[in-house]
Amino acid sequence: MTTPRWNDLRIEIIIGALLRTGVTLAAVVVLLGAVVYLAHHGREVVDYSAFHGEPGTLTSVTGIIQGALHLGGRAIIQFGLLILIATPVARVAFSAVAFAIEHDYLYVWITLLVLAVLLYSLIGSH
Amino acid sequence: MNILEFSALVGLGSMLAGFLGALTGLGGGVVVVPMLALLFHVELRYAIGASLVSVIATSSGAAAAYVREGYSNIRIGMFLETATTVGAIAGAAIALRVSGNAIAIVFGLVLLYSAYLSSRNRVEHGANLTPDKLATKLRLNGSYPTAEGVQSYNVRGVPGGYGLMFGAGVLSGLLGIGSGAVKVLAMDQAMKIPFKVSTTTSNFMIGVTAAASAGLYLNRGYIAPGVAMPVMLGVLMGSLIGARVLVKAKVKVLRYVFAAVIVVLGFEMIFSGATGRL
Numbered sequence: 303m304t305t306p307r308w309n310d311l312r313i314e315i316i317i318g319a320l321l322r323t324g325v326t327l328a329a330v331v332v333l334l335g336a337v338v339y340l341a342h343h344g345r346e347v348v349d350y351s352a353f354h355g356e357p358g359t360l361t362s363v364t365g366i367i368q369g370a371l372h373l374g375g376r377a378i379i380q381f382g383l384l385i386l387i388a389t390p391v392a393r394v395a396f397s398a399v400a401f402a403i404e405h406d407y408l409y410v411w412i413t414l415l416v417l418a419v420l421l422y423s424l425i426g427s428h
Numbered sequence: 429m430n431i432l433e434f435s436a437l438v439g440l441g442s443m444l445a446g447f448l449g450a451l452t453g454l455g456g457g458v459v460v461v462p463m464l465a466l467l468f469h470v471e472l473r474y475a476i477g478a479s480l481v482s483v484i485a486t487s488s489g490a491a492a493a494y495v496r497e498g499y500s501n502i503r504i505g506m507f508l509e510t511a512t513t514v515g516a517i518a519g520a521a522i523a524l525r526v527s528g529n530a531i532a533i534v535f536g537l538v539l540l541y542s543a544y545l546s547s548r549n550r551v552e553h554g555a556n557l558t559p560d561k562l563a564t565k566l567r568l569n570g571s572y573p574t575a576e577g578v579q580s581y582n583v584r585g586v587p588g589g590y591g592l593m594f595g596a597g598v599l600s601g602l603l604g605i606g607s608g609a610v611k612v613l614a615m616d617q618a619m620k621i622p623f624k625v626s627t628t629t630s631n632f633m634i635g636v637t638a639a640a641s642a643g644l645y646l647n648r649g650y651i652a653p654g655v656a657m658p659v660m661l662g663v664l665m666g667s668l669i670g671a672r673v674l675v676k677a678k679v680k681v682l683r684y685v686f687a688a689v690i691v692v693l694g695f696e697m698i699f700s701g702a703t704g705r706l
Contacts, residue, residue, distance in 0.1 A: 346431050375653075390487075393635075408567070
């Protein structure tokens with residue numbers, strides 16, 4: 303016999319592992335990108351006092367992945383940040399599956415609604 | 429200042445922010461944006477984008493530790509996230525349209541309010557509230573472990589809490605903060621959820637809320653890798669160290685010191701915004 307409470311706890315433990323993995327992976331990728339970026343551009347002068355806008359390769363999901371494959375330092379950093387932003391999104395997607403397994407369809411819908419808002423922001427808001 | 433120096437200094441500052449944020453429970457995000465804007469003259473939207481990224485990192489890191497203890501309520505979290513994520517996108521859309529000076533003034537006011545909230549003493553409300561119709565329908569009532577065994581609780585004031593959560597989302601997207609204080613206010617005060625459940629569930633929600641606005645900032649070119657990199661790595665490292673020493677430190681004194689810093693930054697942000705310097 304399993305109680306709903308026990309299931310919830312088990313789901314939360316898996317979610318915890320998912321979050322930890324995502325954050326660790328993101329930090330490692332950002333650190334790698336930082337090494338490449340600082341090695342190439344470390345001596346250049348910075349000025350972030352006005353908005354320039356980042357180039358297209360650093361603002362869209364496909365652009366960032368392409369740039370990271372070409373081993374550009376800034377693109378690798380951005381790819382790491384993308385993993386980080388995707389971590390809560392993956393958590394929400396997993397929760398939808400978990401609620402479906404529990405046959406809690408009200409919460410499957412609520413969770414899919416949250417997922418749709420997140421995906422709109424990440425991909426659809428261009 | 430060259431990129432190497434900028435990255436090192438911002439990284440160190442962010443580490444301190446993350447450390448104090450974790451120790452005091454107020455979060456590092458509230459001081460990262462003023463630090464970048466006032467000290468390093470970073471354009472406010474770049475600062476907010478970088479801060480959002482660090483908020484996702486610390487929230488997800490901390491949530492991973494909390495979930496094991498069984499305090500957080502994933503149904504309450506998910507239901508309220510429908511309000512915070514939509515609010516966050518609205519907040520981000522506003523931030524990308526209005527002037528930096530206007531954002532700075534709002535930021536300053538929120539800083540002052542957070543300092544006020546952190547200085548107040550909390551009263552735990554009584555258990556055994558009568559069940560609320562809407563909360564029962566949404567299956568929000570739950571239970572959590574206490575020293576005296578498993579304690580169940582009933583959730584109240586769903587519409588009020590939901591509205592406050594939308595506001596928390598707007599502030600998060602507009603200012604790049606976790607707005608954990610407003611989230612706890614909504615759950616603890618409006619919905620009468622036990623404090624321990626409120627704080628852990630709020631932490632759980634912060635990452636999802638921040639991710640909702642971070643996507644918009646990324647797409648519009650407001651997440652600059654050169655700024656976000658030292659901030660994210662610094663805050664993450666600082667908060668990890670902070671969580672470790674938390675047990676030994678005299679947190680009460682630190683909370684007052686941190687609250688005082690927040691008050692000073694709050695006035696500085698309002699002043700800079702009002703005189704049009706940001």
